[in-house]
Amino acid sequence: MQTAEITVKSALVRSRIPGVDYVINPYLGCGHGCKYCYAVFMKKYARRLQGQAWGSFVEAKVNIAQVLRAELARKRQRGRALVASVCDPYQPLEGKYRLTRQCLEALRDYGWGLDILTRSPLVLRDLDILAGAAQVTVGFSIPTDDEAVRRITEPQAPPIPARIAALKRVAEAGIHPWVFIAPMLPMNPARLVEIIAPYADRVLMDALNYRRQVQHLFRKHGWDYALTEEYAAATRAELGRLLGSKVKGARAHE
Ligand code: SF4
Numbered sequence: 001m002q003t004a005e006i007t008v009k010s011a012l013v014r015s016r017i018p019g020v021d022y023v024i025n026p027y028l029g030c031g032h033g034c035k036y037c038y039a040v041f042m043k044k045y046a047r048r049l050q051g052q053a054w055g056s057f058v059e060a061k062v063n064i065a066q067v068l069r070a071e072l073a074r075k076r077q078r079g080r081a082l083v084a085s086v087c088d089p090y091q092p093l094e095g096k097y098r099l100t101r102q103c104l105e106a107l108r109d110y111g112w113g114l115d116i117l118t119r120s121p122l123v124l125r126d127l128d129i130l131a132g133a134a135q136v137t138v139g140f141s142i143p144t145d146d147e148a149v150r151r152i153t154e155p156q157a158p159p160i161p162a163r164i165a166a167l168k169r170v171a172e173a174g175i176h177p178w179v180f181i182a183p184m185l186p187m188n189p190a191r192l193v194e195i196i197a198p199y200a201d202r203v204l205m206d207a208l209n210y211r212r213q214v215q216h217l218f219r220k221h222g223w224d225y226a227l228t229e230e231y232a233a234a235t236r237a238e239l240g241r242l243l244g245s246k247v248k249g250a251r252a253h254e
Pocket of ligand 1: 031157
């Protein structure tokens with residue numbers, strides 16, 4: 001993994017995601033390196049590590065928390081921010097830099113609502129901050145129940161059982177836990193619902209949007225069926241049906 005430090009001039013980026021005013025991305029690049037990642041286009045914005053493969057480089061925005069505090073101080077109204085949208089805020093480098101933690105402290109201090117989306121149990125390190133923040137939700141991306149599929153599609157991300165254990169801890173801490181099933185990878189829908197439903201307040205879903213990116217990989221493993229619109233629609237319907245009676249906020253991503 002190649003890493004570099006960069007400085008930024010802005011932290012809050014306006015969002016078109018429903019219910020979210022801004023997004024914050026403490027890192028450029030993502031050490032989880034998911035094969036289907038929708039954020040691969042961010043490579044072109046790399047400042048010091050140009051031309052690297054997605055998942056093999058990360059630039060840490062080392063002054064982002066200071067910049068964020070200055071921006072929050074200038075805002076007339078409080079808002080709601082998602083951390084993060086084009087990187088995992090708890091990717092391995094966060095263990096060293098603690099940039100996400102510093103951003104959460106700033107959002108808490110200014111009374112902003114915040115939503116976290118991650119694949120990593122490292123978020124548990126920051127439960128002390130989240131417990132004192134306003135309107136917090138913590139989402140875990142769990143796109144399959146199958147560890148064999150996870151190992152192939154998300155080789156550098158934490159295992160599914162570790163995410164479930166962290167989801168449980170978040171629920172026990174009284175923080176709104178949710179699950180993002182996106183993309184819908186090869187899975188056993190009933191098994192996935194069985195492991196997430198006891199803890200998730202809400203479940204969002206989205207299809208595989210960059211099929212060409214994983215076409216070769218999926219074919220190599222005999223998952224051609226999961227590349228189709230039909231698979232996405234049928235899986236969404238099945239998950240929705242299974243979740244319907246168990247999780248009140250189960251819906252497809254808009
Ligand atoms: S964790 Fe998210 S941002 Fe990071 S590589 Fe995976 S899909 Fe992309």
